[in-house]
Amino acid sequence: MPELPEVETIVRMLLPNVEGKRIETAELRLGRMLLDMDPGNFSAALKGQSIDRILRRGKYIVMELTECALVIHLGMTGQLTFSPADYVENAGFVRTVTGMQKPKGVHPVDKHTHLILWLGNGERILFRDPRTFGKIFLVPAREWPKHPRLSILGEEPLQLRIKPFLETRFPAASARPVKALLLDQSFLAGVGNIYADEALFRSGIHPQTPVRNLKEPERVRLLEAVKEVLRKGIRNSGTSFSDYRKPDGTAGSNQEKLQVYGRGGEPCRKCRTPLRKSLVAQRGTVHCPVCQAKSAARRKS
């Protein structure tokens, strides 16, 4: 699940390879990945435009082109890779005994490759997404922040200042579980299941805790923890738990550093208690029953 750190890594690594280059041909191979537009018009709209800038907003990748913005959401299994001029076609994935796809060179062009942007000299940007939860859309000129999908996004977690944010944007009276709030993109943009669980563990907060039960110090700790786990994710160039790959096709390393996500039943790295797996806000959730105990006030009731 590409979340903020994964998307940030992709944007940072893609930028030096493609900035200023011209899209010679845009090849959309699966029309339903494209929103609000006739696939037939898509290639014509992109042809000849230059890539002025690439940036991230929440989990969205925004490519600012000469006359519009190409916006991509990677969904659950989306991959955006750069295929250099000297790329050898047969150097794709190698399957290991455990069934993991081990990248060798960049991604192959296969039945899951839904968009190819040809940049000239054989260079390409490839969008591949086996589960097709990803989305592609175009926004005119520089109006991408006004697009309905982007205008609803909350603050960028890495930019926000905690004190003012707590006063103005934190739904202090809400009864919903704190994990549901973390996953809400109109609260914080870019936090997904992995980093929500990690932030809750780091701040010692039970994922089911109603938001209104969080005391001021806990709210501060939670927001600091969100920033920390995201920054750490970026430092490790993302979590390759399943499909996520960097633009060069290689895996990130943050999966080796995770404290709770994907570790249900395994011992807590702090207290050795078996981590508990549950369902919170319809999402698989892992937490430590000791390090993230429910508050005394809640236990009483």
Next chain:
DNA sequence: AATTCGCCCTGTCGGC
């Protein structure tokens, strides 16, 4: 008005 639920989709895995 605020939350929750159902759905989209396909590869992987465990059980029999």
Next chain:
DNA sequence: TGCCGACAGGGCGAAT
């Protein structure tokens, strides 16, 4: 060995 159901889940629109 092969079949099958369960599971993974981001975000939207419908339902509550």
